[in-house]
Amino acid sequence: MLFLETLIGGLLAGTMYSLVAIGFVLIYKASGVFNFAQGSILLFSALLFVTLHEAGVPFVVAILLTILALVLLAILIEKLVLRPLTNRSPMTLFMATLGLSYAIEGIAQGVMGATVHELDLGIDDVPIFIGDLLVSQFDLVAAVTAVILVTVLALLFNQTRIGISLRAVADDTRAALSIGINLNHIWQIVWAVAGMTGLVAGILWGARQGVQFSLSLVVLKALPVLIIGGFTSIGGAIAGGLIVGASENLAEAYIGPAIGGGITGWFAYFLALAFLFIRPAGLFGERAIERV
Amino acid sequence: MFQRPLLLNTVLAVAVTATLGLGTAAISQAADQYVPLPTYRVGPYASSGTLWWAGTLDYFRYINEVEGGINGVKINYEEFETEWSPDRTVEVYERVKKGKNGSPLAFFFTHSTPASYALIEKAAIDKIPLIDPAGGRTESTDGTVFPYAFPLLFNYYSQASTGIKYIAQKEGGLDKLKGKKIVTVYHDSAYGRETQAAIKLLAEKYGFENIQIPVADPGNEQSPQWRRVREIKPDWVFLRTWGVSTPVAIKTAARFGIPVDHIIGDVWAGSEADVIPAGTAAKGYQALAPYPGGASFDIHQKLKKHILDTGKSDLRDKKFFGAVYYNIGLVNAVLAVEALRTGYNKFGNRPLNGEEGRWAFEHLVIDDARLKKIGFYGLLQPLRITPEDHEGGGAARIQQWDGKQWQLKTDWIQADRTLLRPLVEAKSAAYAKEKGITRRDPSKEK
Structure with missing residues (x-):
């Protein structure tokens, strides 16, 4: 019974990791960039939402205003950071997102303060x-939210013109450009959508641990999730999250006491390392084939 | 020649000054006492740091502007942002250890246990006292081996002892602890593990079952740990977490049906930042308070009148006036001020060097009469530091979160320092042996 309860608890907790990982997948799929600033965007969106809500703005209006701010942020990032670096190497773009991360964190805390906020979602x-199985109501809500989010993203990618353009850019950027798809516009949309998934993740994580700087650190759990699930698959992010959540919970329960230490901090990375040996592109990732 | 517009020049000058960390420094003069402050106003621990240094700066401003300095000597404080990173704190130490503008360095606040560990050998060579109230290396309480380290007020062994004593009070006496199960859920770090030897000793003496459960940093998912706590069915839980791991612990404990009023948080798990995010789950949570929360102490009235109401406060959101971390900043500042005053009374009213600073801290006495005079009665425990004892207090009050603010539940509860002292001396002796240090004999010093 303890095993089953730990397993189910871990799977549900894993969906919270998946929510964070999806934001990375969206940007990586469209531009091949590992967006180091995703954690800062998550912090920025949750902090802005809670600041507006605490100032008396109704819940839904605060969500809409935060989404508007995320769209503006995406446009600014594309115009000021990504466009000048077009055709640079992925490493250059990665370093740009690293700098962006510090800038967003600093501006968010500078403008909205560094104190901790409670976020009560009711x-x-x-x-x-x-039966005898204990399940967290909050984790169940998070799991349902993840399912809804993935469904919405699937509809966006498969059923809309924008989504099809996104997939075209992801599959072959040059070919997409040759048929008239505006790459800059696509990047703005992708960053905005990734920001919105960050908002969903930020609100759920913020409700669990408070809205404060450490929210930006939850992305540390997204990296092993992406390595296991693959950087280019939303389904992979979900599967990776479930695997990480379940395995680290089981490991903490059954291996942790034997070795006398808290192991959740590194176990997911250990697992990711094992996957890198067996399946470098992850469970659902695309294998990169390059002409040499 | 191209001339920059005046405005641009001004902006550049301000930017360069701020970049060098000089923006908040008071204008320095040779007669001022230089006090560098490694701070963390940004980064993972900014929610506590911004309040901490608001308290410290407000008190230093009060001393400088209202009292005219300490015996006429003003404090020239300077901030250095470290994001609570020990390597940056070490870098700050190296930059400031020779003092500034003619003022030597009388002491160095580390503001972090890892930084205290990192600097302990350097500072002993440089003869600069390291000040880390309610933190630092526990065995550095023994000043005969560690002349330049001061874990003032409430070292980690005293934290363990006070926590167990309070549990005993609630159970009806120390003899009632026999057979009880006390689980310690701790941050899996040097800080978190620092109380283990003391709790083991106390468990052997009083007969309670001691179960230790680690939480890996940052601790934002703790279901396995609290599932295990539920299986154990403890009588009490001692919570020694830090940062985000505390509100997550309180919420997860509630989810697993652990009564919150049977969880006792330690010093670094007992602030508003620890309970506000936990919402209603934290109502009834108790914590050790060497730095109690609240703005009803006399010093707060003085600060409100002279600093807050005159617009000189560093506190951005005034609702945090009297918050635990603000009060930590106040207490840290007053310890520095009172030690410097002790030193000035001995050496004259001029900036002190590190050796003089050590003498000042080793002869620091703050009794109830003094506490009342300076407005800290009830907020700071009476303190008597000696060359042999660099802790000096070893007590805490207990405060309970009522859902909106902390309520003080007890007066000062004194740790069993006589019982713990051999443990401190055994560890300091091991350190002395490892490093080849000859124990000093303070009775033979001037």
Whole structure:
């Protein structure tokens, strides 16, 4: 029973990691850039939302205003950072996102303050018993949110003109340009959508641990999720999150006491390392084939 | 020749000054006492740092502007942003250890246990006292081996002892601890593990079952740990977490049905930043408070009148006036001020050097009468530092979160320092042996 409860708890916790990882996948798919600033965008969006809400702005209006701010941020990032670096190497773009990360963190804390905020979504983090099994109500809500988010993204990518353009850019950027797809416009959309997934993740993580700087650090768990699931697959991000959540919970419960230390901090990376040996592109990632 | 516009020049000058970390420094003169402050106003721990240094700066401003300095000597403070990173704190130490503008360095606040560990050998060679109230290396309480380290107020062994003593009070006496299960959920770091030897000793003496459960940093997912706590069915939980791991612990504990009023947080798990994010789950949570929360102490009235109401406060959001971290900043500042005053009374009213600073801290006495005079009665415990004892207090009050603010539940509870002292001396002796240090004999010093 303990095993089953730990496994289910871990799977549900894993969906929270997946929510964070999806933002990385979107940008990597469209531009081949590992966006180091995703954690800062997550912090910025949650901090802006909670600051507006605390100032008396109704919940839905605060969400909409935050989305508007994320769209503006995406446009600014594309115009000021990405466009001048077009055709530079992925490493250059990665370093640019590293700098961007510090800039967003600093500006967010400078403007909205560094103190901690409570974020009450009205979802009690109380246990639900299914027989003798204890399941977290909050984690269930997070899992349902992840399912809804993935469904919306799937519809966006498969059923809309923008989504099809996004996929075209991801598959072959030069070919997409040759048929008239505006790459700059696509990047703006992708960064905005990644920001919105960051907002969803930021609100859920913020409700669990408070809205403060450490929110930006939850992305550390996204890296092993991406290595396991693959950098180019939203489904992979979900699968990777579930694997990381379940395995680290089981490891903490059954291996941790034997070795006398908290192991959740490194176990996911250990697992990711093992996957790199077996399947370098991850479970659902695309294998890069290059002419040499 | 191209001339920059005046405005641009001004902006550049301000930017360069701010970049060099000089923006917040008071204008220095040779007669001022230089006090560098490694701070963390940005980064993972900014939510505590911004309040901490608001408290410290407000008190230093009060001393400089209202009291005219310490015996007439003003404090020339200077901030250095470290993001609580020990390597940056070491860099700051290297930059400031020779003092500034004619003022030597009388002491160095590390503001971090890892930084205290990193600097302990350097500072002993440089003869600069390291000040780390309620932190630092526990065995450095023994001043005969560690003449230049001061874990003032409340070292980690005292934290363990006070926590267990309070649990005993609630159970009806120390003899009632026999057979009880006390789980310590701790941040898996040097800080988190620092109390283990003391709790083991106390468990052997009083017969309670001691179970230690680690939480890996940063601790934002703790279901396995609290599932294990639920299986153990403890009588009490001692929570020794830090940063985000505290509110997550409180919320997860509630999810697993652990009664929050049977969880006792330690010093660094007992601030508003620890309970506000946990929401209603934190109502009833208790914590050790060598730095109690609240703005009803006399010093707060003085600061409100002279600093807050005159627009000189460093506190950005005034609702945090009297918050635990603000009060930590105040207490740290007053310890520095009172030690410097002790030193000036001995050496004259001029900036002190490190050796004089050590003498000042080793002869620091703050009794109830003094506490009342300076407005810290109830906020700071009476303190008597000696060359042999660099802690000096070893007590804390207990405060309980009522959902909106901390309520003080007890007066000062004194740790069993007599019981713990052999443990401190055993560790300091091991350190002395490892480093080839000859224990000093303070009775033979001037």
